[in-house]
Amino acid sequence: MKLEVLTIGTELLLGYTVDTNAAELGRALAAAGAEITRRTTIADRPEAIRTGVAEALDRAGFVITTGGLGPTRDDMTKTVVAELFGKRLVLDERLLAGIQARFDRMGRPMPAINRTQAEVPEGAVILPNARGTAPGLWVEDAGGRVVVLLPGVPREMRGLLVEEVLPRLVARQGGERRVVLSRTVRTTGVSESALAERIGPIEPDIAPLTLAYLPSVEGVDLRVTAWGLELKDAEARLAAVVERLKAAVGEHGYGEDDADLAAVLLEALREGRHRLGVAESCTGGMVGERITNIAGASDTFIGGVVAYADVIKTAALKVPLETLEAYGAVSEATVRAMAEGAQRLFSADCTIAVTGIAGPGGGTPEKPVGTVWLAARVHTATRVLKRVLPGDRDEVRRRAAQAGLDLLRRLLAE
Amino acid sequence: MKLEVLTIGTELLLGYTVDTNAAELGRALAAAGAEITRRTTIADRPEAIRTGVAEALDRAGFVITTGGLGPTRDDMTKTVVAELFGKRLVLDERLLAGIQARFDRMGRPMPAINRTQAEVPEGAVILPNARGTAPGLWVEDAGGRVVVLLPGVPREMRGLLVEEVLPRLVARQGGERRVVLSRTVRTTGVSESALAERIGPIEPDIAPLTLAYLPSVEGVDLRVTAWGLELKDAEARLAAVVERLKAAVGEHGYGEDDADLAAVLLEALREGRHRLGVAESCTGGMVGERITNIAGASDTFIGGVVAYADVIKTAALKVPLETLEAYGAVSEATVRAMAEGAQRLFSADCTIAVTGIAGPGGGTPEKPVGTVWLAARVHTATRVLKRVLPGDRDEVRRRAAQAGLDLLRRLLAE
Numbered sequence: 001m002k003l004e005v006l007t008i009g010t011e012l013l014l015g016y017t018v019d020t021n022a023a024e025l026g027r028a029l030a031a032a033g034a035e036i037t038r039r040t041t042i043a044d045r046p047e048a049i050r051t052g053v054a055e056a057l058d059r060a061g062f063v064i065t066t067g068g069l070g071p072t073r074d075d076m077t078k079t080v081v082a083e084l085f086g087k088r089l090v091l092d093e094r095l096l097a098g099i100q101a102r103f104d105r106m107g108r109p110m111p112a113i114n115r116t117q118a119e120v121p122e123g124a125v126i127l128p129n130a131r132g133t134a135p136g137l138w139v140e141d142a143g144g145r146v147v148v149l150l151p152g153v154p155r156e157m158r159g160l161l162v163e164e165v166l167p168r169l170v171a172r173q174g175g176e177r178r179v180v181l182s183r184t185v186r187t188t189g190v191s192e193s194a195l196a197e198r199i200g201p202i203e204p205d206i207a208p209l210t211l212a213y214l215p216s217v218e219g220v221d222l223r224v225t226a227w228g229l230e231l232k233d234a235e236a237r238l239a240a241v242v243e244r245l246k247a248a249v250g251e252h253g254y255g256e257d258d259a260d261l262a263a264v265l266l267e268a269l270r271e272g273r274h275r276l277g278v279a280e281s282c283t284g285g286m287v288g289e290r291i292t293n294i295a296g297a298s299d300t301f302i303g304g305v306v307a308y309a310d311v312i313k314t315a316a317l318k319v320p321l322e323t324l325e326a327y328g329a330v331s332e333a334t335v336r337a338m339a340e341g342a343q344r345l346f347s348a349d350c351t352i353a354v355t356g357i358a359g360p361g362g363g364t365p366e367k368p369v370g371t372v373w374l375a376a377r378v379h380t381a382t383r384v385l386k387r388v389l390p391g392d393r394d395e396v397r398r399r400a401a402q403a404g405l406d407l408l409r410r411l412l413a414e
Numbered sequence: 415m416k417l418e419v420l421t422i423g424t425e426l427l428l429g430y431t432v433d434t435n436a437a438e439l440g441r442a443l444a445a446a447g448a449e450i451t452r453r454t455t456i457a458d459r460p461e462a463i464r465t466g467v468a469e470a471l472d473r474a475g476f477v478i479t480t481g482g483l484g485p486t487r488d489d490m491t492k493t494v495v496a497e498l499f500g501k502r503l504v505l506d507e508r509l510l511a512g513i514q515a516r517f518d519r520m521g522r523p524m525p526a527i528n529r530t531q532a533e534v535p536e537g538a539v540i541l542p543n544a545r546g547t548a549p550g551l552w553v554e555d556a557g558g559r560v561v562v563l564l565p566g567v568p569r570e571m572r573g574l575l576v577e578e579v580l581p582r583l584v585a586r587q588g589g590e591r592r593v594v595l596s597r598t599v600r601t602t603g604v605s606e607s608a609l610a611e612r613i614g615p616i617e618p619d620i621a622p623l624t625l626a627y628l629p630s631v632e633g634v635d636l637r638v639t640a641w642g643l644e645l646k647d648a649e650a651r652l653a654a655v656v657e658r659l660k661a662a663v664g665e666h667g668y669g670e671d672d673a674d675l676a677a678v679l680l681e682a683l684r685e686g687r688h689r690l691g692v693a694e695s696c697t698g699g700m701v702g703e704r705i706t707n708i709a710g711a712s713d714t715f716i717g718g719v720v721a722y723a724d725v726i727k728t729a730a731l732k733v734p735l736e737t738l739e740a741y742g743a744v745s746e747a748t749v750r751a752m753a754e755g756a757q758r759l760f761s762a763d764c765t766i767a768v769t770g771i772a773g774p775g776g777g778t779p780e781k782p783v784g785t786v787w788l789a790a791r792v793h794t795a796t797r798v799l800k801r802v803l804p805g806d807r808d809e810v811r812r813r814a815a816q817a818g819l820d821l822l823r824r825l826l827a828e
Contacts, residue, residue: 011628013450014596015440016637018432022455026429036427041436041453044626111607113614131804153629155805182428193525200527212458214425215567223430278720284706285699288720292698295774295807303726306692306702306718308711312760316717316730346726360709390545391569393709 001173002037003029004056008067008077009152010043021066021150021157029064030180032166033173033231044068049080053147057084061145064165067152069117069134081139081147082121089119095126099133127164129156136160138168178228183238185245186259188219188406190252195220198248206241217391217398218261222249254409261405262290268412269300269350274378277346278304278404279317279338281329281355282372286401302346307338317341330355330367332384339375339382350412351377354404356389358396372400376408383411415587416451417443418470422481422491423566424457435480435564435571443478444594446580447587447645458482463494467561471498475559478579481566483531483548495553495561496535503533509540513547541578543570550574552582592642597652599659600673602633602820604666609634612662620655631805631812632675636663668823675819676704682826683714683764688792691760692718692818693731693752695743695769696786700815716760721752731755744769744781746798753789753796764826765791768818770803772810786814790822797825 005025011017022039029036037060042052044067056063068077082089096118103110117134120126127136129151137149148165150157187195192215199222203211206224214221224241226234246253255264269276278287288304291297305316310329313319319337327333338353356372363369370389375382385407389399419439425431436453443450451474456466458481470477482491496503510532517524531548534540541550543565551563562579564571601609606629613636617625620638628635638655640648660667669678683690692701702718705711719730724743727733733751741747752767770786777783784803789796799821803813 009626010624010639011626011637012437013440013453014444014594014639015437015442016596016598016635017628018434018437020432023426023429023432026427028429030428039427039455045624108605111611113610114607155809180428182430184430191522193528196527197525210424210459212423212425214431223425225424225428280699280702282706283703284711284715285694285702285718285720288694288699288722289697289703292696292720292722293808293811297698298722301698302723303730304699304720304722305730306699306706306720308702308706308718309716312717316719316759345730394707395569397707 001033001062001169002035002060003062003064004060005029005036005039006052006056006063006065007039007041007152008044008049008052008065009041010045012041012067013043020154021152024154024158025064025066025161028161028166029169030182032169033179034169035180044076046076046080049077050084053081053084057145057147063146064148064150066150066157069136069149069151077149078119078121078137081137081149085121085139085141085147087121087123087139090122092118092120092126095120095135098128102133127160129160131159132156136164138165179231179234180225180227181229181231181234181238182223182225183242184224184257185222185242185249185253186219186255186257186261187222187249187252188254188261188402190220190249192220195222195249195252198250199245202244202248209237209241217395218402219254251410251413254406260290260294261402261409263294265405265409265412266291266294266297266300268409272412274300274350274412275302275346275348276300276350276352277302277342277348278351279342279353280304280306281308281313281338282358283354283356283397283401283404284308286397287352287354287404290401290405302348305342305345313338316345318344328367330357330371330373332373332386335373335375335384336382339377343377349379350408351375352404352408353377354400356396356400358393358400360393370396372396372403374400374404374407376404376411378408378411381411383407415447415476415583416449416474417476417478418474419443419450419453420466420470420477420479421453421455421566422458422463422466422479423455424459426455426481427457434568435566438568438572439478439480439575442575442580443583444596446583447593448583449594458490460490460494463491464498467495467498471559471561477560478562478564480564480571483550483563483565491563492533492535492551495551495563499535499553499555499561501535501537501553504536506532506534506540509534509549512542516547541574543574545573546570550578552579593645593648594639594641595643595645595648595652596637596639597656598638598671599636599656599663599667600633600669600671600675601636601663601666602668602675602816604634604663606634609636609663609666613659616658616662619658623651623655631809632816633668665824665827668820674704674708675816675823677708679819679823679826680705680708680711680714682823686826688714688764688826689716689760689762690714690764690766691716691756691762692765693756693767694718694720695722695727695752696772697768697770697811697815697818698722700811701766701768701818704815704819716762719756719759727752730759732758742781744771744785744787746787746800749787749789749798750796753791757791763793764822765789766818766822767791768814770810770814772807772814774807784810786810786817788814788818788821790818790825792822792825795825797821
């Protein structure tokens with residue numbers, strides 16, 4: 001089946017908000033066998049919404065919208081769609097009670113403005129929203145034309161999509177479902193060109209599947225896509241290509257699909273019954289943040305020190321003052337001492353240490369902005385690595401955190 | 415002037431990559447007086463690119479594309495646009511020398527595949543890319559129709575947009591330039607509905623400007639937009655509305671436009687000649703990361719401890735074991751002790767401490783997932799705050815970090 005997506009919000013068109021909902025919808029709908037034939041972004045003005053929804057309905061007969069369901073004056077998708085379908089807005093008492101109960105739980109009075117969120121186009125299917133006050137709505141006319149209205153808040157949109165919309169879409173397609181399905185091999189610590197030289201010989205064999213190189217601060221992802229095949233056929237072909245790619249990328253590959261390097265590393269640490277402590281300077285907490293972003297990290301991760309000022313490098317991590325004076329804070333000797341100091345402080349057998357110059361200031365001809373020293377330590381074995389990382393301050397920091405996690409992953413894998 | 419944007423990449427359509435370039439382009443083009451009349455996302459297949467570019471050219475006469483300029487086989491925008499304009503691809507020797515020099519600087523041999531990046535449609539204006547190997551291209555035909563090709567890598571796209579594309583667009587518009595301009599008042603620690611009750615009385619006075627409420631994990635942004643006015647008129651009207659909004663939101667407002675709460679806090683600390691240390695548990699380094707994301711943080715931020723395991727709370731932060739046993743790690747007593755411990759450890763006069771249950775596990779009826787205790791300390795004054803934050807693990811952590819920064823901001827402002 002084919003459909004169009006309209007993401008509604010002047011903030012999207014003007015670029016003040018990144019349209020994460022568009023990506024979320026693309027991924028989920030493709031996996032459910034629905035093809036997005038067009039994605040349009042329009043302003044949250046009644047006339048723009050009316051034109052956008054009407055045109056998309058004419059072309060595709062099935063439209064999913066996001067945004068414009070909140071309680072404030074700039075939210076008017078519901079009103080416009082009701083008019084378009086010639087339906088009245090009616091107050092739904094159960095919805096109203098639910099919204100009231102939500103405010104009661106938070107111990108706050110319900111603002112009068114939230115009452116309008118309980119109004120729905122007559123005959124619409126209400127898609128309950130466990131994560132917010134605005135429900136989703138499935139509005140269908142006698143001719144089978146459908147507009148599904150979802151809220152713009154990402155976690156609410158996602159919940160409604162997965163729990164309410166996708167099951168209905170799959171049911172609607174019956175037996176004829178063909179899917180667009182992708183798999184990803186994730187690499188880090190290697191350039192796009194170097195990967196292309198490893199993978200080039202395989203590429204001609206991949207058709208009718210397609211391959212894309214997706215570089216980011218985390219590394220280069222290789223994504224293979226199967227188009228319009230039956231589910232089992234798509235899965236089998238993808239699995240075969242993924243195996244060939246993994247063999248070709250070798251030690252640079254750290255996982256597949258949504259794999260997070262921090263989660264991969266945590267799993268490797270867990271298998272070896274290791275415990276981890278970190279010492280960070282230029283990344284300022286980012287390595288710890290990456291690790292603790294994984295649920296259940298507490299069985300393996302003990303803690304971290306953000307030794308931003310040199311005085312903390314000496315006081316908390318026992319980096320010798322002579323080392324700092326002789327070699328500087330961004331040096332092999334300092335990063336080694338940081339990794340060892342973290343091992344003592346946290347009684348951890350494994351540590352990661354990062355020190356570098358994130359910029360924009362602080363660079364010198366010998367140590368330009370982007371210079372980062374990394375260390376990983378497992379028991380008494382230390383591996384150090386110097387990288388000169390490209391990008392602005394944020395990118396240098398993200399690349400440095402990823403490189404630190406990767407260094408320990410590679411050391412553990414040996 | 416009006417134009418269309420095409421973001422090219424199957425990964426965007428399938429949602430595997432979030433289209434940050436679309437937002438970046440929207441913001442920059444609106445500020446430069448260009449109106450994006452449509453934004454379309456298409457797959458990186460030659461026929462899809464050909465159709466997409468040709469249709470957009472027919473409608474608007476001016477198209478900006480992103481993506482498909484890399485060295486690998488899935489990158490073919492340049493070839494397709496050259497065909498569409500009936501131009502040959504020719505090797506540009508200066509470009510080739512530049513790409514070669516880039517690889518020389520990194521001390522790596524240039525893969526043969528990168529040579530194709532030096533080929534350009536005959537007569538195209540080359541937009542030099544200081545951040546990567548693929549240049550941008552400005553291709554124009556005798557009838558004045560233009561396609562501007564930009565790379566898909568965000569930092570390269572952004573650099574070319576600002577340095578090469580925007581100045582040419584402004585020059586092209588001459589004297590008749592009208593702008594779409596927005597200003598934002600940023601708030602945190604207050605709900606969208608509660609803000610609406612404060613601001614409701616002002617809303618009718620704002621026209622012809624429009625107001626949008628944009629909730630996120632950082633708080634609720636209030637964005638005012640002026641449409642199609644002359645630059646000076648737009649700026650004056652926006653400034654007046656922003657002042658009224660700031661007065662209405664009061665203590666909940668922390669800044670304007672792109673203001674980052676961490677930067678606002680650092681500035682306040684700097685003014686009072688304070689120095690900051692942090693103690694984090696559930697946020698795992700995120701508070702330190704937020705602060706050190708600001709260039710120049712090192713004059714104010716000393717360091718942080720990620721006391722993830724309780725043993726580090728007692729060992730490094732000297733939280734009494736009895737406190738942890740009597741009240742638990744997520745409690746007012748513990749967060750107070752963490753804030754005090756960080757003050758001693760870092761010899762800092764100001765500290766932030768955060769402890770909570772980010773989930774998905776670890777919640778109890780008394781302390782459900784999302785329960786967070788925050789403390790801010792300035793000299794001997796401590797303020798604590800309990801919040802029950804909504805969202806998944808990542809959102810709870812982001813909201814907690816923001817709330818910790820905000821608590822110290824409010825305490826310093828008193």
